[in-house]
Amino acid sequence: MRLKPGKTALLATVAVSYLFLYLPVVHIGLASFARNSNFPYPPKWSLDTMTRLFSNSLYQTALANSLIIGIFSALLATALAGLATIGLMRHAGRRASFYLALFIAPLFVAEVLLGISSLIFNGLFLGLRGNMASAILANVVHCFSYALLIIATQLYRYDWRLDDAAMVFGASPARTFFEVTLPLIWPGLLGAFIVAFIMAFNNLEISFYLLGATPTLPSAAWGALRYGVKPELYALATCVNLVVFLLLGLMFVLMRTGLVTFGHRPERERSAV
Template sequence: MNDRPEVFRGNRIFLACIYWAFVLYVFVPLILMVLMGFKDSNFIGFPIKSWTLDWYTGVFADAEVLSTFGYSVAIAVLSTLISIFVGTWIAVLLEGRKFWGRTLLFGLAVLPALVPGIISAIAFRIYARWLGIEPGMGAIVWAHAVHNVPFVVLVVMARLSTLPKSQIEAARDLGADPLISFIRVTLPYLVPAILGASIFCLLLSFDDFVRSFFLGGYEPTLPVLIFAKLRSGMSPEINAIATVALFLTAAIGIWAERFTRRMNKEN
């Protein structure tokens, strides 16, 4: 790594140990949780003496759990579409020519990401009541959409700042109006950023608890369902539900990570 191994090697081994200990810290709880879903007993706890797949077959046979999955996915998709549309528009404005109040607008654009969870949920709850939005799917979609806009703005702005100005100018010189040059030049250039931001928003929405909890009606989203079940007692059934959710989100996350990396390399 460097030309003075004798000076740095000791540190390196020490730091490597810390790194792997940290890896254990972040992985072991999840691995244990997955294992517990295979336990052939109602009682959560170690040791696990006999194994079963019943909890998993139970999850896929449970209409309530399955419809909750569908409900959460629908909320994630709808809120992501809104966030992407709004966030991209704001980013295009902010990365365009300078104007008075631009810094202020940027600050306001990222505000929802900085508001601590519970406060954001309460503020949305009050505002939804004021706007006349009833608790339920519409309210959750709206809250998730607003909360996720800042992440889209940041990702799209970063990508826009690397767009060569000459490309837009060339399109304009060839007679394209601003809208067509945006659709044909800027938008294709933004595709990797928009895809990356979409995945991020989908996962944020799918995993969100606090906003879904305070803005939801009678139908729970997946995290709210798991929370409600946990409050009435731990059971391997919850592990099975959580494990399915875990693999779903982790798989999407890993795929998106690889995908955006490949897209970035190509450009």
């Protein structure tokens, strides 16, 4: 079968794009297991770099801090975004688009500006300066908009008549949420949590301004670059990339199985609106 020139050019462009995106990731992964970081051919494999990484107390502390920021920021952002999305879809009516614009406004603010403004606001009005709580709150603001958009695409397909039917038969709003709504929308909440965790875990700008000398993995890697690219940075990048790809793979599985859906509302639901 002979391919048309246009299709051949398109396939070549896609192939070059994927190589440009993922070839450095593959090289870093291979170099992190090579005895020589210059990666001579044929390479000699070793786990020395990984051993030095996991025995480094700085990276151990940075990992713990990044996990705390990522988990708590993702939990708070997902919970707040879920409640806000339900309010928008269920009760906002014609004003939903206005409220949605306000909620997604942080998407258009540079992370550096968000970090500086959070440092000033948290220090002056909340008394939180240079600690984990301040960094978590700032990352919640940063991740909230992304979580809201992901949950909104899931709730767009939700049939609110199920909630109405439950309350008609005597269920309280709280029981309706936990026994009807939550079991149906949890994949969207999980997807929002994964995205929010990745963003908060890998964030440099916000944590840099709000934590100062307290290390996170991005800030520790950034500080280590001042002394050149050491083999431990290859290993660190490989571990972080592995975690991110595993989480994105989980998102892909949820989408393939239909648990998380991004698309149009089914015909039977559109007809009921």
